[in-house]
Amino acid sequence: MGLDAIVEEIRAKGKAEADRISGETYQEASKIIADAQSQAARIKAARQEAVRKEIDRMRQQELSSANLEVKRAMLNARKELLDEVYANAKDTINKFPAERNQKLLKLIIVKNEDSNTKIYSRAKDRSAVQKLTKLNYAGEIDCIGGVVIENEAGTEFLDLRYETILKNASERSLKEVSDILFR
Incomplete structure (x- = not known):
């Protein structure tokens, strides 16, 4: 066998070895790339899930906050309405005709004068109160x-x-009135 044949054989073996190494390297590189892509996909999916959960949490928090604000506004509106009803009732009582006022005073005094000695009233009712009771008139009050x-x-x-x-x-009767007004 000649020198050329040996060189050619060595070249052929070297090329075959290089092709084998190149093939193994390509397979290993492909596996590394596939693993990296798979890991990147898992990381991306995990981050997307975390972002989705955070968005859902924020959405729920905003919704809860909005619901609370609506309830607060409704309660404030109800309170304002009940306060207005209370003020109107107070104003109506303040404008009772004298005859009705004297009937109420008589009922109150007769029921509560036993074992007591002094009575107070507003200036406007002084003479009526003194006629309705034997209690000592002790003075005027602002009412x-x-x-x-x-x-x-x-x-x-x-x-x-x-x-x-x-x-x-x-x-x-606040609850009962509220139930009637705000069914």
Whole structure:
């Protein structure tokens, strides 16, 4: 065998070895690229899921905040309406005709004058109150009507002013009135 044949054989073996190494390198590079693409896809999917969850959380938070604001606005509107009804009731009581006012005062005084000695009323009702009771008239109070009755020692008193009665009735029936008005 000649030198040329040996060189050619070595070249052929070298080329075959180079082709084999090149093929293995290509396969390994392809596997690395495929793994990197797969990992990139997983990372991308995970980040997209995290972003989607964050968007959903923010959307829910905004929705909850908006619902709370709507409820707050509705409650404020209801409170304003109830306050207006209360003010109108107070104004109506303040404008009671004298005859009706005297009937109410008589009912209040007769029911509450036992074991008490002093009575207070607004200036406008002084003469009517003095005619309706044997209690000592102790002075005038600032109110829309009604009386305050006190025991002799001044340690106990009954606040029977119309605005106090209205306030107590309003507080007791607030839920019922609210249910009727805002069904």
